[in-house]
Amino acid sequence: MECGGKKMVLKPIRISKKLNDDDDEEEAILLSPGSRMFHEPNYNIHIVAIMGWKIPLDINSLKAQILSKLLKHPRFSSLQVMDESGEMRWVPTTVNIDDHVIVPQLDISNNSNMDTDKLVEQYISNLSTTTIDISKPLWDIHILNVKTSHAEATSIFRFHHSLGDGIALMSLLLSCFRKTSDPTSLPTLPVSSKNKSNSKNIRSLIWQYIVKLWLLIRLLFNTVVDVLLFIATALFLKDSQSPFTVAKGFNKNHSTGQRFIYRTVSLDDIKFIKNATNATINDVILGITQAALSRYINRKYGN
Incomplete structure (x- = not known):
């Protein structure tokens, strides 16, 4: 206020x-x-x-x-x-x-x-x-x-x-919204249905279990690495300096020059990338944001 x-x-x-x-x-x-x-x-x-x-x-x-x-x-x-x-x-x-x-x-x-x-x-x-x-x-x-x-x-x-x-x-x-086709119905989100075959031979089942085990091992390994890096950063490592590094004693109420910039992108393009990379829409949007921010930082502060 x-x-x-x-x-x-x-x-x-x-x-x-x-x-x-x-x-x-x-x-x-x-x-x-x-x-x-x-x-x-x-x-x-x-x-x-x-x-x-x-x-x-x-x-x-x-x-x-x-x-x-x-x-x-x-x-x-x-x-x-x-x-x-x-x-x-x-x-x-x-x-x-x-x-x-x-x-x-x-x-x-x-x-x-x-x-x-x-x-x-x-x-x-x-x-x-x-x-x-x-x-x-x-x-x-x-x-x-x-x-x-x-x-x-x-x-x-x-x-x-x-x-x-x-x-x-x-x-x-x-x-708070309703369908245009049926004003009495709430909007629904599409759910992708994957056909699961009931006839699976033993070899395919074994291969699936091996893949799941490998993914679990990778998850545990990456979790341990992330925890160790977090502890090391808290103890002695320092984050790399960037224009977004908050200085000590930074006043959070200082908002001079703050702007909201937004762009319109095609949802069809996002869905195309999502299907091509076998990812989620959140993954694609996060990747776009991170890539745009990285290009902006390199262009403006690359030297």
Whole structure:
């Protein structure tokens, strides 16, 4: 939170362990260790997700959908508060949807498509430098009904990481949508089915067991090597210096020059690489990201 040009860290709200003085009242649920970890001073992380739309968004319809679907999840309608003993708990609250769905007024009257692209990019970058007020559930949605080269409208979802991990949030997002072919059905993910032959001779079974044993040995060997390298790095080895090396005493609130750069890639191309390399989509995306980052570092700091 910013006040007078200075950033102010808000402390968690304190409550008693019970929701009221009634001894029969059920205690507020404790945050899991994973959720609590994301509130540590040096590990306060938010998730920012960007979604483009083919048509401008109807704000009232969007709010109605959020009220009927998203707020059914208790974590999106609960505060994270600290009790007398210092433990953080989920406490249900009444959600004011207008505090969470934000529609900024952007001046785009004299801008071209390229300018609106930069405008949206700048808005997202600025959004990543602020935090969510802890006096309300830790999520918000920003709607930019401006046309860019990628979409007719852009929505930015911002969640505090204590609400859940990527898989949980993606599952929740999918549950808010329906199939175009059947508006009453939830979307489904395709599952590849492999035909398994029941007629296997002894030689093929033995060969499969040998391959599995070899893979297990490789897994154990690589695990031991990784553990030894981790211990050696913690004791005496040093990480190689790079532009991403964090200096001692680094101020995590310093975000000058921070930008979000995104590119559109074809899912068909990713699937082609996935099938050619017999890998997963996550492997392909991670490889693309790592290769792009490596090329950028070598080009900019190669000398």
